[in-house]
Amino acid sequence: MITAQHLTKRYGDRAAVDDISFVARPGRVTGFLGPNGAGKSTTMRMLCGLTTPTSGTSTILGKPFRALPCPGRSIGVLLDASAQHAGRTGRETLALSARLMGLPAARVDETLAQVGLTDQEARGRTRTYSLGMRQRLGLAHALLGDPAVLMLDEPANGLDPAGIRWMRDLLRGFAAEGGTVLLSSHLLREMEAVCDDLVIIGGGRVLAHDSAAALLSGPSTRVRSEDDGALASALAGAGHDVERADDGSLATTAATHEVGRVALAAAIALTELRAATTTGLEQLFFDTTAPHGREEISA
Numbered sequence: 001m002i003t004a005q006h007l008t009k010r011y012g013d014r015a016a017v018d019d020i021s022f023v024a025r026p027g028r029v030t031g032f033l034g035p036n037g038a039g040k041s042t043t044m045r046m047l048c049g050l051t052t053p054t055s056g057t058s059t060i061l062g063k064p065f066r067a068l069p070c071p072g073r074s075i076g077v078l079l080d081a082s083a084q085h086a087g088r089t090g091r092e093t094l095a096l097s098a099r100l101m102g103l104p105a106a107r108v109d110e111t112l113a114q115v116g117l118t119d120q121e122a123r124g125r126t127r128t129y130s131l132g133m134r135q136r137l138g139l140a141h142a143l144l145g146d147p148a149v150l151m152l153d154e155p156a157n158g159l160d161p162a163g164i165r166w167m168r169d170l171l172r173g174f175a176a177e178g179g180t181v182l183l184s185s186h187l188l189r190e191m192e193a194v195c196d197d198l199v200i201i202g203g204g205r206v207l208a209h210d211s212a213a214a215l216l217s218g219p220s221t222r223v224r225s226e227d228d229g230a231l232a233s234a235l236a237g238a239g240h241d242v243e244r245a246d247d248g249s250l251a252t253t254a255a256t257h258e259v260g261r262v263a264l265a266a267a268i269a270l271t272e273l274r275a276a277t278t279t280g281l282e283q284l285f286f287d288t289t290a291p292h293g294r295e296e297i298s299a
């Protein structure tokens, strides 16, 4: 579990993070989303003790990060996969951390296998690694101490499509075993596929925080009829939410067959009936962050 309570970070008179509170729960992948400069990295750095908050608190597994006896065994962190010692091999990088964490040397081979780095790749110096290999090594580093919590900033950057699918399966498996995952990424389709919960921030503030199902569900049927007012009343009377959609049709939570049944009972002729696609994460992201995004620069 990760909790952030009223976290705030000011640089000069500007708040990079402004009173952010959220919870990332065990057994769930929580997506942390926002436009460039929204404050995601700053928040993550505060959660793992790299940046001191101006105010507010946070906990990992119920304790402030700095009170964790051996942080790497509680939380695996991947903030910047490029920040690896260029002159060390992948294996040396992991072996050194394993020693510092008091882990058996065998753990290095286990995590290398877990992230799909071959023995030959692990013997190469990290300066020769592709971005995707760096991400795998960074993830191996995060997994090394067998933590219950993972916090990953843009881990899918540089991964090829197979690598992205592999990462998705790994994170889903980690959560299925009761782990907590806090994940930031700009790959919205991927976030939609992997996340159970979403925290969307903009301008340093939380704009939305709920389960992905709740945030992405919406009226799923669109209908027009010869008497929309009467149909709206009949649908509401049958316990369904109804609102006027942007295109002028009625948007309702009732399934199409239920709309048909209600309309028949009320003797209202339908002129159009369709199942609308649910709100995609991309649309939700733009709708939620629109006032907080970066301004377009026109040529």
Ligand SMILES: Nc1ncnc2c1ncn2[C@@H]1O[C@H](COP(=O)(O)OP(=O)(O)OP(=O)(O)O)[C@@H](O)[C@H]1O
Binding pocket: 011, 015, 016, 017, 034, 035, 036, 037, 038, 039, 040, 041, 042, 043
């Ligand atoms: N050390 C610092 N000094 C001054 N301002 C900073 C510092 N670190 C971050 N900021 C500012 O805080 C704001 C939030 O930055 P942050 O890196 O947390 O955003 P982000 O959501 O991670 O963005 P991105 O998606 O581009 O990675 C930005 O305006 C950034 O310029």
